[in-house]
Amino acid sequence: MTVKNPPATRFNLLTTLTRFREFGIIIIILILTVLVSLRAPVFLTPGNFRDILVDISILVIVALAQTIVILTHGIDLSVGSSIGLVAMMVAFTIKANPNISLVLVVLLGMALGAMLGTFNGLIIAIGKVPPIIATLGTLGIYRGMVFLYSQGYWVPPYQLPDAFKMLAKGTPLGVPNIIIFAIVAAILVYYFLNYTRTGRNIYAVGSNPEAAQYVGIRKQRIIFLVYVLAGIAAGLAGVLWASRFESSQTNTALGFELQTVAASIVGGVSISGGVGTVPGVLLGALLLGMINNAVTLVRISPFWEQAAQGLLILIAVVSDILILRGTQRNKS
Amino acid sequence: MKESTIPSTAEPQTANQISINAPRKAFLARLQRWEWMLVALVVAAIVINSRLTPYFLNAQNLSRTSADFMELGLMMLPMVFIIITGNIDLSVASNLGMCASLMAVLWNLHFDIWVAAAAGLALGTLGGALNGFLIARVKLPALVATLGTYAFFRGIAYVLLGDQAGVGYPPAFTYLGQGMIPGTLIPFSVGLFVVLAVIFGLVLHRTTFGRYIYAIGNNENASIYAGVPVARIKLIIFTVSGFMSALAGLVLAARFGSTRPDIGTGLELTVITAAVLGGVDINGGSGTMVGAALSLLLIGLVRFGMGLKNVQDQVQTIAIGSLLILSILIASIARTISAGGVKLSRRTVGLAIVFIIIFAAFFFFFYWSRAPVIKSVFG
Numbered sequence: 001m002t003v004k005n006p007p008a009t010r011f012n013l014l015t016t017l018t019r020f021r022e023f024g025i026i027i028i029i030l031i032l033t034v035l036v037s038l039r040a041p042v043f044l045t046p047g048n049f050r051d052i053l054v055d056i057s058i059l060v061i062v063a064l065a066q067t068i069v070i071l072t073h074g075i076d077l078s079v080g081s082s083i084g085l086v087a088m089m090v091a092f093t094i095k096a097n098p099n100i101s102l103v104l105v106v107l108l109g110m111a112l113g114a115m116l117g118t119f120n121g122l123i124i125a126i127g128k129v130p131p132i133i134a135t136l137g138t139l140g141i142y143r144g145m146v147f148l149y150s151q152g153y154w155v156p157p158y159q160l161p162d163a164f165k166m167l168a169k170g171t172p173l174g175v176p177n178i179i180i181f182a183i184v185a186a187i188l189v190y191y192f193l194n195y196t197r198t199g200r201n202i203y204a205v206g207s208n209p210e211a212a213q214y215v216g217i218r219k220q221r222i223i224f225l226v227y228v229l230a231g232i233a234a235g236l237a238g239v240l241w242a243s244r245f246e247s248s249q250t251n252t253a254l255g256f257e258l259q260t261v262a263a264s265i266v267g268g269v270s271i272s273g274g275v276g277t278v279p280g281v282l283l284g285a286l287l288l289g290m291i292n293n294a295v296t297l298v299r300i301s302p303f304w305e306q307a308a309q310g311l312l313i314l315i316a317v318v319s320d321i322l323i324l325r326g327t328q329r330n331k332s
Numbered sequence: 333m334k335e336s337t338i339p340s341t342a343e344p345q346t347a348n349q350i351s352i353n354a355p356r357k358a359f360l361a362r363l364q365r366w367e368w369m370l371v372a373l374v375v376a377a378i379v380i381n382s383r384l385t386p387y388f389l390n391a392q393n394l395s396r397t398s399a400d401f402m403e404l405g406l407m408m409l410p411m412v413f414i415i416i417t418g419n420i421d422l423s424v425a426s427n428l429g430m431c432a433s434l435m436a437v438l439w440n441l442h443f444d445i446w447v448a449a450a451a452g453l454a455l456g457t458l459g460g461a462l463n464g465f466l467i468a469r470v471k472l473p474a475l476v477a478t479l480g481t482y483a484f485f486r487g488i489a490y491v492l493l494g495d496q497a498g499v500g501y502p503p504a505f506t507y508l509g510q511g512m513i514p515g516t517l518i519p520f521s522v523g524l525f526v527v528l529a530v531i532f533g534l535v536l537h538r539t540t541f542g543r544y545i546y547a548i549g550n551n552e553n554a555s556i557y558a559g560v561p562v563a564r565i566k567l568i569i570f571t572v573s574g575f576m577s578a579l580a581g582l583v584l585a586a587r588f589g590s591t592r593p594d595i596g597t598g599l600e601l602t603v604i605t606a607a608v609l610g611g612v613d614i615n616g617g618s619g620t621m622v623g624a625a626l627s628l629l630l631i632g633l634v635r636f637g638m639g640l641k642n643v644q645d646q647v648q649t650i651a652i653g654s655l656l657i658l659s660i661l662i663a664s665i666a667r668t669i670s671a672g673g674v675k676l677s678r679r680t681v682g683l684a685i686v687f688i689i690i691f692a693a694f695f696f697f698f699y700w701s702r703a704p705v706i707k708s709v710f711g
Contacts, residue, residue: 050554075475077601115694122687123657127429128664130614132420133656137602140653147646149702250646255598261479271473303494303593307487314480318470 019039022268024323025283026197028316040297048293050175056289057182058237058244060282062256062299063263064189065233069226070264071193071206073273074124074131076230079237080144080256086238091155091248096148105164109239110232116142117231125224139257146250157246167246171247178240185233190278202226207274262309263288266316287312333442366611372628377630381637386642391517397639399509399519399587401632403428403580403596405625406525407603409532410573412624415607416536418616419474421570422464424577425599426485431456432581433489436498436591445505453578459485460574464567467554482600489593500589509587510631521583528576533621541565605656606631630655 037044062079069076090109094100116138123134143228157165193199204212206223213219242248267284269276291312295305381388388394407424414421431452438448448638459481464475511520520584536542544565547555556562585591610627638648 144650310484
């Protein structure tokens with residue numbers, strides 16, 4: 001039925017608005033940049049920029065997957081626990097088999113994550129459990145499994161082989177690998193959402209589930225798929241997390257799920273589904289990363305970090321909704 | 333508007349009539365479903381627990397444990413209101429931390445403890461009002477607004493208390509969390525919870541305000557047209573939620589006898605779990621206070637029983653999470669079967685086998701990959 005569904009056919013007003021929303025985040029980012037670099041000139045150096053990118057790489061990977069889920073009017077609260085579980089399982093596997101190939105490790109992590117996502121997808125798409133309930137449940141279950149698996153032990157840095165530590169911070173291409181992972185993920189998700197039929201169907205399911213079913217989109221299948229994708233992203237993030245922090249602990253990525261949701265909504269993704277773009281989410285994650293970085297550079301007490309982040313999330317979403325309302329008034 | 337296609341957990345919609353008087357029959361009909369299921373589960377938990385360990389049916393043990401769940405209960409009461417209107421409040425535990433931290437700071441600055449406690453309550457109410465304002469007036473989705481204040485309030489807690497801690501509260505204050513009602517074995521906090529639960533239950537099930545809450549949850553637009561002051565009601569319930577979070581913060585600080593800025597981290601998810609397990613529909617429109625209270629009791633019993641059997645706290649979350657998912661899944665499966673069942677085509681069977689193999693492979697790996705490590709750890 002859907003022969004071609006290129007992005008150009010998207011509702012024109014919507015495109016203008018989404019562009020405008022990203023514009024809003026860019027302005028906040030610019031203001032922050034100017035203010036911070038006045039206090040701390042080092043903020044505007046390439047080295048610092050690289051640090052920020054390294055910091056947000058894992059966030060970008062998972063926030064993009066979270067965005068795909070939110071586009072279908074769902075939410076995945078279990079990603080933090082999934083990352084923790086995959087990081088723990090992968091770390092123990094490497095500890096037992098130090099010579100394992102890195103490609104295999106990454107694939108293993110993604111496969112484990114996919115399994116966790118499959119479980120979420122099944123109970124949501126087939127079992128008809130509301131996404132927030134299902135993933136709230138698996139948030140507890142997966143985190144509990146981390147403890148069951150590790151028995152309270154952790155994998156300290158000296159037990160991990162150097163090759164694995166270089167997976168995230170190695171620079172064969174000039175920039176740390178972890179950034180490459182994030183960039184590749186962003187390109188893949190951008191292509192997937194904008195230029196594949198399944199990607200367009202995700203938007204369709206999110207903006208009007210009933211209409212989507214009438215035109216022959218298999219809603220259940222799409223919903224199942226997005227949770228599997230979120231699981232795969234969480235699995236990859238788990239491997240990268242263990243590699244970057246050179247260890248795996250029972251509280252790895254605790255509370256990370258809310259950061260991924262925050263990056264998405266600051267990036268203009270609508271929590272009620274159907275609206276959101278990859279560039280927006282990248283900017284949202286960048287803004288969160290810049291705030292963390294700036295708080296340190298400006299030598300504000302680190303205790304202010306979370307308050308500043310929370311305040312900026314609030315400012316971003318409030319200004320977003322006010323701008324949106326303003327533009328709608330102008331159009332009508 | 334998107335209508336949710338996920339039907340409620342417990343019962344067919346009975347609250348479609350937006351009448352001022354509570355439909356008495358419907359209320360009884362409700363009781364026959366999910367609440368009895370919870371009662372059965374509670375009885376089962378008591379029987380299993382008392383079989384498993386002789387320490388379970390011990391009045392002192394039970395009394396001490398019951399106090400451990402009261403801050404959850406205090407936050408759950410307004411959460412039931414909020415979820416029935418189709419909203420959610422993720423900020424409760426952060427608000428709790430913020431208020432407990434303010435109280436600790438003032439106490440460290442040698443203010444009177446009750447002045448400090450009152451300031452904490454005031455700040456919590458203010459925080460709740462901020463949520464209410466963002467949701468009712470600015471019209472942010474509740475999930476978004478309270479996600480922001482979730483980070484913001486916890487941040488304020490760290491700003492206030494930093495690396496300090498509030499300690500050495502006077503006995504008159506710690507009585508809130510540790511004391512017993514004189515002459516009984518009932519902790520004061522349990523008494524407080526019961527009284528407040530009755531008040532919240534009466535407001536929800538016996539007043540116009542309560543009917544409005546169901547009306548908003550069933551159809552917000554229709555409620556606006558029907559003259560229900562939707563914005564004001566949202567503002568009120570979120571403000572009340574802030575106040576109750578602050579109260580829970582005082583009780584928790586009194587029970588611990590000390591305050592750190594990370595106090596109560598992560599409790600919001602348990603609070604929501606308790607409400608939803610109690611049959612409150614996450615999409616709004618239905619749920620009872622009795623059910624929520626029963627589910628709190630169930631969670632308490634399950635955790636207490638597992639604790640007596642030396643199951644780690646963190647592993648207990650597996651049981652709670654499974655309970656939450658199963659409570660909805662079983663109802664959903666029952667509906668599917670009664671609606672004509674699943675067609676057992678070759679394809680569905682094939683898919684089921686594929687999924688079983690996937691999960692089996694995962695659990696095989698889960699244990700297999702861990703076995704050598706466990707051996708090396710225990711020699």
